[in-house]
Amino acid sequence: MIAFKNNRPLLQNGYCVFSDYDLAWLVNVLQEAAESAGTTLPFKEEIAAGVLQYLENNCPLHAVPLDYLFDRMRSLLNHIGLPLIATHLRKQTPPIDIELDTLAEEAPLPLFFYTELRRRMDNLRDKGLTNYHFSGMARCSFALGDRRRACPTQRRALAELNAYLLQTQA
Numbered sequence: 001m002i003a004f005k006n007n008r009p010l011l012q013n014g015y016c017v018f019s020d021y022d023l024a025w026l027v028n029v030l031q032e033a034a035e036s037a038g039t040t041l042p043f044k045e046e047i048a049a050g051v052l053q054y055l056e057n058n059c060p061l062h063a064v065p066l067d068y069l070f071d072r073m074r075s076l077l078n079h080i081g082l083p084l085i086a087t088h089l090r091k092q093t094p095p096i097d098i099e100l101d102t103l104a105e106e107a108p109l110p111l112f113f114y115t116e117l118r119r120r121m122d123n124l125r126d127k128g129l130t131n132y133h134f135s136g137m138a139r140c141s142f143a144l145g146d147r148r149r150a151c152p153t154q155r156r157a158l159a160e161l162n163a164y165l166l167q168t169q170a
Helices: 023-037 044-058 066-079 083-087 100-106 110-126 137-144 152-169
Strands: 010-013 016-018 063-065 096-099 132-135
Touching: 010 066, 023 044, 023 083, 044 066, 063 066, 066 083, 096 100, 096 110, 100 110, 100 132, 100 137, 110 137, 110 152, 137 152
Parallel strands: 010 063, 096 132
Antiparallel strands: 010 016
C-alpha cells in the first residue's frame, strides 16, 4: 500500500477547522455560483483543480481562513473574465459528515435518535456549519427498525429517515 502525504492546508471558519475537503466540493461551489448567476461554467473542474493545486503546492499557510480562500477565488474568477460568477460566489464550508449509524447505535429508539440528530444539527448550525453529508443511512434504518435484514419495517424506517433529512435540509 502506498500512502501519499496530504499537503493541503487546513481551512478555518471561526473556531472550526476542516481538513477533509476535496475537488468535488470546490466544483460544487463553482457550480452553485454559476447557477445563481444564471450562466454556465464549462471549465469548473479545471478551475477547481487549479485552486486545489495552489493550496497543495504554493500556499505558504498551514491554516487558511475560509474568507481568504473565497476572496482569492473571487479574484481568480475576475482575473479570468468571469466577474458575474465571482459576484455570486457564496462562502460555504466543506460538508460535515454525520454518521447516522453511529448515532442510531447510541440512541436506538426513533424518538431519541431524531431528538439527538436535531440537537447535533442545531449545534453545527450555531457554529455556522450548514453543509452536511449523511453516511450510514441503511445501517441506521436497520437499527431504528430493530431489524437484521431488509423488510417492510426497515424500508419504512429508511423512508422516514430520508423524509426527515430532506425536510431539515430545506
